[in-house]
Amino acid sequence: MSTTNPVRGRLNAGFFRLVDRYVHHVLGDRKAALFADLPGTVVELGAGTGANMRHYPAGTRLIAVEPNPPMHGPLRDAASRHGVELEIHAVGAEDTGLADGSIDAVVSTLVLCTVDDPGAVVAEVRRILRPGGRFLVLEHVAAPDGSPLARLQRGLRSGWRWAFEGCDLRRRHTGELLADAGFADVALERYRAGSVFLPVDDQVAGTLRR
Numbered sequence: 001m002s003t004t005n006p007v008r009g010r011l012n013a014g015f016f017r018l019v020d021r022y023v024h025h026v027l028g029d030r031k032a033a034l035f036a037d038l039p040g041t042v043v044e045l046g047a048g049t050g051a052n053m054r055h056y057p058a059g060t061r062l063i064a065v066e067p068n069p070p071m072h073g074p075l076r077d078a079a080s081r082h083g084v085e086l087e088i089h090a091v092g093a094e095d096t097g098l099a100d101g102s103i104d105a106v107v108s109t110l111v112l113c114t115v116d117d118p119g120a121v122v123a124e125v126r127r128i129l130r131p132g133g134r135f136l137v138l139e140h141v142a143a144p145d146g147s148p149l150a151r152l153q154r155g156l157r158s159g160w161r162w163a164f165e166g167c168d169l170r171r172r173h174t175g176e177l178l179a180d181a182g183f184a185d186v187a188l189e190r191y192r193a194g195s196v197f198l199p200v201d202d203q204v205a206g207t208l209r210r
């Protein structure tokens with residue numbers, strides 16, 4: 001989705017700020033490894049309230065593709081705290097408006113669960129990346145069928161989707177979608193994050209090179 005409910009949008013922005021330190025505690029090391037060696041300009045899809053800002057070296061130019069206005073204030077605050085030059089593009093990641101083959105690195109964390117058409121987003125990422133450019137992802141995915149976590153995800157799915165504005169706990173094909181999207185190199189790891197947020201604990205992360 002590329003618009004937000006004014007009330008839930010604000011609540012979500014508040015929620016992501018509230019859990020920021022905890023999420024960093026759980027995923028910080030993995031993200032630090034994933035985001036090592038970033039180029040000077042980075043495109044981040046669904047940058048939210050700026051959870052990844054701490055991983056961008058000061059002086060990085062960040063093009064944040066974030067359609068939801070309630071996220072923009074906290075995102076600007078986070079950018080100024082970390083010395084990141086922020087450009088917000090208030091559009092959906094399905095159509096960024098960026099030129100073909102113009103970008104060295106695209107980041108997406110916990111976003112492909114929420115967009116309406118993840119296939120279109122991944123195709124858009126391929127379009128804007130230069131040959132050799134990198135797509136760095138960290139996403140939650142559906143737990144294996146029959147597992148207790150899968151049952152929990154099914155039970156919470158519709159309420160969760162409403163509360164988190166489109167976030168689908170059972171979006172099962174994110175890993176496969178990435179692996180089959182036509183990138184030259186794909187290095188993805190599936191893991192359990194080990195957080196208290198069990199419904200989103202099953203995750204995939206890694207790098208795809210165009």
Ligand SMILES: C[S@@+](CC[C@H](N)C(=O)[O-])C[C@H]1O[C@@H](n2cnc3c(N)ncnc32)[C@H](O)[C@@H]1O
Nearest residue numbers: 001046047048051068092093109110111114115
């Ligand atoms: C679960 S939050 C994750 C935020 C952040 N990436 C993080 O790791 O904390 C999902 C984000 O995707 C954004 N979003 C929703 N639909 C989108 C779309 N079509 N294109 C880009 N971002 C979108 C939401 O506004 C929200 O900021």
